[in-house]
Amino acid sequence: MHEYSLSQALLDGLTEHLQAHPVEGRVRAIHVRKGELLVLSEEALAEAWRILTEGTAVAGSELRIEKVPVKVRCPECGYAGPVEYATEEGWHFVVPILACPRCEGKAEVIAGRDLAIVGLAVDEPNHTSADPGSPSLPAP
């Protein structure tokens, strides 16, 4: 239910960035990194983006969402890295278990709660084709 407010926050950040660092050419796609712990519907985010960007410099751009896996740091054994997941039958989702996978200690989440725009796919400045094609995205 907070997809619209977070889409607006993404758009505000991008608008500010583009004012300071303008790009030439039409923006076709927006590369977003989304932490897998966030309870956000990707469909709702995309729809919110479509509506909120109407009339802006990035109108018509497509949101490309990349899921960021959870990473933890364990203060007990020093482990830092990915976690284990509850994948057995009966769970409706693949759920990260927020404990240290090495010593089972209480671990601190260091990735997987973030939401940020990290890249754009932009037409060449003189691009005139009506076909947007399939924009490629920068590596994460």
Add this chain to the structure above:
Amino acid sequence: MHDIRVPTEDVLKHQLELAARNYEQLRKRGIRAVNVMGAIGSGKTLLILRMAERLKEKGLRVGAIAGDVAGDDDYRKFISAGLVAANLSTGDDCHLDAHRVGHALETFPLAEADVLFIENVGNLVCPADFPLGTEADLVVISVTEGDDMVRKHPKIFAQTDVLAVNKVDLASFVGVDPGQLVADYRRLNPHGRAVLTDAKSGRGVDDLLSSLGL
């Protein structure tokens, strides 16, 4: 077509910073705060009132912030029970956030509370993404919601310090096994603490307070 790196800021970072500010403000005043989450009708308000009774017996002063979409029903219950309280209507928003709570703390008589319960809007989805800056997070499930609630909303339970399975006196009437909820919670959250409660009779309230470190 070409690709451009755009290092914009994490849009949730601001919320985390505000939560850290709330945490610091409460910590320096020695206030123990608990974010109380759970679905509508799970029994959050009554459980807070029961915990407040016990804490008062221990000589602690209890405050509460009543987060709701609209109205002041819970706020009035807190005031009637003699708690220091504030009402926090979100105006249709489905969760509290650190920004709203920060403003509520600006006017809350913090000098009059040792423990502060912040009752979130009834919702098992959105509050998971918005830490408030409390020392502990509690989620309340009523057995009447069904024994698959942890499986349906795993992300909030994976990140919560304490689970209260409430209305356990009704479990046999609705054919729900509270043990299933506890087992699912422990699978997801090996360090979480689960307590069976019946707020109406007061069963389990002392255990719940111990689990919250209060």
